[in-house]
Amino acid sequence: MIELKNVQKSFADLQVLNGVSMTIQDHEIYGIIGQSGAGKSTLLRCINGLESYNGGEILVDGEPVSVHDRQSLRQLQKKMGMIFQNFNLLNRLDVYDNVALPMKFWGMKTKTPEAKKKIEGLIELVGLSDKIHARPRELSGGQKQRVAIARALVLDPEILLCDEATSALDPAITREILSLLQEINRKMGLTIIVVTHQMEVVKQICERVSFLKGGSVLAEGKPEELFVRPIPEVKQFLQEESGHLPSDGVNIQLFFTNESSDEPVITMMARELGIDFSICWAKLEDFRSSIFGSLVINIHAEDQQKVCGYLDEKKVLWEVLNDVD
């Protein structure tokens, strides 16, 4: 378990982390999302001790992360693999030797039968057995990230930290890499922390997510909780707008979540209440295979009470959008 308690970090006068608290459970895939400069990478670097912090506490399995205690920091860092946007592979080494590199750093032999079994097994896990002797320049971006993932796993870490691991990849390859991370999480029971500015990443694999802005956590929850009915800051981050809504009548936004029934509420409402309305805006999104969505309807003002009562009865969350600019 990783616990952050009121973590503060500044670079000279610049306060980058303003009291960040979060708890990441074992075997969880946890997302940290926010725009550029929010402090995401700094936070990740504090967790694995690449960066010191000025206040608060970070505990990994109950042990404080402290850059001052070199001995225990090294042991702690061994528990954490890390992957980055730019892969950080060594160009003069082939795939095998890149994957083996952390073992070399730890003074382990990399050509013994056991080591070979381990390294080749990981290369197979990431689907690159046919590229085992290729150099990084002979690989695509997605393949390079696969090598980086295998390398991050070679010391049997318990935690995998991913900093914008898919930001340089196209959407199809991003999905493949995310599926691979999910597979690793399932098969090996790793805890995975994913830092990203891509909502798609969080939606596809994270069980929980924190939204970071200006070094503070402004929202935390399941991705669907954060994104289906976002707080204003998240909405702004997503650059989501409900288009041009009609200025007459009443615009009501409906939210369909896990708790909503499977009934075709909208058509039933029209029929049962005998009313007409327009659908002005809608989105449906896939969160780890569950569909969630939101819909804006425009109704006549005199129907508002009936409609809201009906939605309450059907347990559909709703809110009146008063600001129609």
Ligand SMILES: Nc1ncnc2c1ncn2[C@@H]1O[C@H](COP(=O)(O)OP(=O)(O)OP(=O)(O)O)[C@@H](O)[C@H]1O
């Ligand atoms: N070593 C450093 N020295 C001084 N300032 C730094 C240092 N590292 C980061 N910063 C500053 O801290 C702030 C947060 O940076 P950080 O890299 O954590 O953001 P981020 O959320 O990861 O952004 P991005 O999405 O662009 O990667 C930025 O204003 C950045 O300029």
Ligand SMILES: [Mg+2]
């Ligand atoms: Mg960053």
